[in-house]
Amino acid sequence: KNEVEQSPQNLTAQEGEFITINCSYSVGISALHWLQQHPGGGIVSLFMLSSGKKKHGRLIATINIQEKHSSLHITASHPRDSAVYICAVRSINTDKLIFGTGTRLQVFP
Amino acid sequence: IAGITQAPTSQILAAGRRMTLRCTQDMRHNAMYWYRQDLGLGLRLIHYSNTAGTTGKGEVPDGYSVSRANTDDFPLTLASAVPSQTSVYFCASSTTQGTEAFFGQGTRLTVV
Numbered sequence: 288k289n290e291v292e293q294s295p296q297n298l299t300a301q302e303g304e305f306i307t308i309n310c311s312y313s314v315g316i317s318a319l320h321w322l323q324q325h326p327g328g329g330i331v332s333l334f335m336l337s338s339g340k341k342k343h344g345r346l347i348a349t350i351n352i353q354e355k356h357s358s359l360h361i362t363a364s365h366p367r368d369s370a371v372y373i374c375a376v377r378s379i380n381t382d383k384l385i386f387g388t389g390t391r392l393q394v395f396p
Numbered sequence: 397i398a399g400i401t402q403a404p405t406s407q408i409l410a411a412g413r414r415m416t417l418r419c420t421q422d423m424r425h426n427a428m429y430w431y432r433q434d435l436g437l438g439l440r441l442i443h444y445s446n447t448a449g450t451t452g453k454g455e456v457p458d459g460y461s462v463s464r465a466n467t468d469d470f471p472l473t474l475a476s477a478v479p480s481q482t483s484v485y486f487c488a489s490s491t492t493q494g495t496e497a498f499f500g501q502g503t504r505l506t507v508v
Contacts, residue, residue: 330486331499
């Protein structure tokens with residue numbers, strides 16, 4: 288079993304829909320990162336959080352430390368949100384990032 | 397340079413050849429990392445460096461070596477490339493305290 292599990296693996300949405308991507312982890316962490324990767328492109332950090340909730344524009348990230356779970360929400364989704372979204376946790380033991388396999392999101396007009 | 401830069405962006409390499417992937421950052425981050433990204437797998441750590449002059453092995457270090465002569469540069473060398481090293485390679489950096497990670501644009505390497 289992977290230490291970081293994301294769901295769903297693939298997600299298709301119509302423009303305007305509310306999107307939720309989930310991340311569960313099984314290790315102790317000091318922080319959790321949400322990353323975005325566009326096709327053929329680099330990786331961009333969206334959020335780093337260790338508790339509670341963060342918001343940036345139409346993106347909201349939440350984390351529940353007790354349940355070892357995080358969600359990334361996209362409100363009013365747009366085709367430009369189409370990308371792979373990656374959850375990564377920083378292990379409290381090794382101080383290294385452990386990555387999920389990503390969620391591929393496609394938003395159609 | 398703004399942020400973290402990798403070169404080349406892509407490369408086709410004959411098996412057995414030596415190749416160095418370059419990574420440079422201008423953020424004065426102490427920690428730097430090399431990852432490989434393969435289909436169906438999360439990014440996997442190859443080697444890392446917590447500060448100039450030190451390096452460490454990650455999850456998949458075999459066939460790769462790194463050096464960290466200064467804060468800005470962290471090259472990754474494949475001494476004798478094999479087809480299984482076909483992958484997309486990402487360099488990243490962060491402060492020693494492990495705050496936000498910054499990634500390069502990636503190097504797509506094909507070993508034939």
